Amino acid sequence: MPARQDEPTGRPPTVREATFALLRSLGMTTVFGNPGSTELPMFREFPADFRYVLGLQESVVLAMADGFAQAGRRPAVVNLHSAAGVGHAMGSLFTAWRNRTPLVIVAGQQARSLLGGEPYLLNDQAAELPKPYVKWSREPARAEDVPAAIARACYLAMSPPHGPTLVSVPADDWDRPCGPVEPRTVSTTLRADPEALERVGRALAGAARPAFVVGAAVDQDGAFAEVVELAERHRAAVWAAPMSSRCAFPETHPLFAGFLPPVREEIVARLTGHDVVLSLGAPVFTYHVAGGGPVLPPGTALHQLTDDPATAAWTPVGDALLTGIRLGVRDLLAFDPAVPRELPPPRPAPAPVPDTDVITQPLLMRTLADLRPTRSVIVEEAPSSRPVMCEYLPNERPESFYTCASGSLGHSLPAAVGMALGRPGERVIAVVGDGSAMYSIQALWSAAELGLPLTVLVVNNGRYATVDRFADRFGLGKAVGTAIGGLDFAALARAQGCAAGRVEHPARLARALRTALASPRPYLLDVRVGD
Incomplete structure (x- = not known):
């Protein structure tokens, strides 16, 4: 019986053994894939404690991994076949990027010994093909660098904002010897500057009629309960952000005002009358049709909490704070309203469902x-x-x-x-x-x-x-x-x-x-x- 891949054998581990030992230590023992020739050496003596989930096309494979990663709140491993497999998966990769889903994609590549020519199945620019819809991609220069590159991909995938990463591995790298890669603790916690957060807290405390706009990052960061508590404390109307991909506030709660449409003028109309808008884990704003005019009603102040530097940078108005949503909201709970507030008007009830013959x-x-x-x-x-x-x-x-x-x-x-x-x-x-x-x-x-x-x-x-x-x-x-x-x-x-x-x-x-x-x-x- 062969030794388990993380057991000592008296010889240096192979790239394959070091990689599976690393993934095991990180709890990433499910691999989603559709196997091709350039990937087969990765799965020689596939560990018994790992699970391979087969999909019948690479876009399906990557989307299954996306759902699995969101369910488990940790990166999922995806194995794709060279350039064709990555190409097939690009639509799902684009969605994983937008979903902020942590994925580690290990893509096959033709044997390193053939890369000097133009071999069949060559992925000529393996690290460039998935861009811009990965946080990081790399084809290591040496076989012995592969496990460290996969470790880096794992840690980057889970750093906020989460997202997919890719490592391209030539087929003959997997059997090469290398040193082990020890797992590390990489803290990815973000917390806002205290002075900046205090300004937001004081603005919220002094508001006459605040409103919240909540997005997917509230749910992704486990801030659901904290956002409910903050909204109840301030009696704020809570809107779901346009096109939000997750539920960030209970939609039967008396403070839930509804769903903002992805139309500039209609967003302004719905937020009219609110003097302070607090955006939590959502862009300001996602539009789907062209419009014009102001982003917010005149006289309305905007404060945004986001874990995405790119989102903070393109936000067109107001103040943006880079922070984990859960920690930022917890800090805002220290600020109480300065004056009593009435509850916002309730959301209209849905229209009755008529009886029809269809x-x-x-x-x-x-x-x-x-x-x-x-x-x-x-x-x-x-x-x-x-x-x-x-x-x-x-x-x-x-x-x-x-x-x-x-x-x-x-x-x-x-x-x-x-x-x-x-x-x-x-x-x-x-x-x-x-x-x-x-x-x-x-x-x-x-x-x-x-x-x-x-x-x-x-x-x-x-x-x-x-x-x-x-x-x-x-x-x-x-x-x-x-x-x-x-x-x-x-x-x-x-x-x-x-x-x-x-x-x-x-x-x-x-x-x-x-x-x-x-x-x-x-x-x-x-x-x-x-x-």
Whole structure:
């Protein structure tokens, strides 16, 4: 029996042995991949305490790792195949960059002994290919430098703001001898300058009608409870930041004011009347359509807490403080309001769901809200359904909602697979549009192979509805290429080993959802919706 790779053998460890020992010490024992020839030497005598998760295409592989890393709050390891594999994964890499997900990508490369020529499968500029959507990328100059480069990639991935990193490794490096790389403690805590934070605290204490804008970094940094406490202390109206990818405040709380739209003029209208706006873990602001005019209402002061220096640098108005969100909010709890404040007006209740002879999106989301398990997790990628979800499917807990921060389709179905793998014992529910699902439908095979209790709801309206709506905004009338009818999602799911069903009539919706939510294995429900 061969010695375990972290056991002494009387010889120097190989690059492979040193790398797996390092990853083991960091708790990174799950590898997501789709193997190619240039990666095979990495997996010689693959350690028994490691797990290899196979995806059927590299974009699916990387998105599964994204969900798994977000679930576990630590980097996930992704193995990609040379230039082609990294190229296939670029859409998901862009999303991981926008999601601020910590990933360590180990990409294959042709053998170092062949790099002087133009060999088959050469990645000619391996460190440049993934840019700008990695925090750091490197192909080490020597084989013995590979484990140290992977260690650096791990620590950088977890430094705020989190993000993906990449190391390109020639195929013949893995068997070369090298020295061991000892794990280190790398503190990544950020705390704001006390004087600057005191100015924010005093401005908040003296505000007559404060408002908060909360973004994904609140949830990423574990600051959910602290933000709730701060909002309650100051009786501040709390808005979700435009296009935020996570739930940062309980959406049924009396102080929750709603979701800011990604439109400059509409944001200004909603924030009018607030004299101080505190932005927590969110850009100021993410826009999706062109606009004009001021960023904030006249006379409104802005203070921003962010862990991202780039975000702080491009913020167009106000003061920006670089800090961990949880620590920054804890420090602000030392400042009490100077004068009593009334509660802000409550958010209007959603409109009643009318009875119709088709399943409408409000009916689907309200029924799902009624039936989903208390500890369930929503992973969403149904762009035309998102406004309806905001009204009828509220999220109330930290780490309970995830979506794609980039707008690049194909992320959330495989991300839900990774999320279910990383959150055993919790029901993960993927809510995806029919168009989104077809970008990465082969993720269902991985879910079936892993036997995950995953529920996939396909919101099937037979078209790219969001594109149709933007066509109206641009005055195009009818957009071309948006009809995608004729797809049988239940058949596609069954062909890959999943249970599946389809529902078209409102009277059968609740029963179909109960079946999908109770399944111990992956279950896809094709929900045919009308406008």
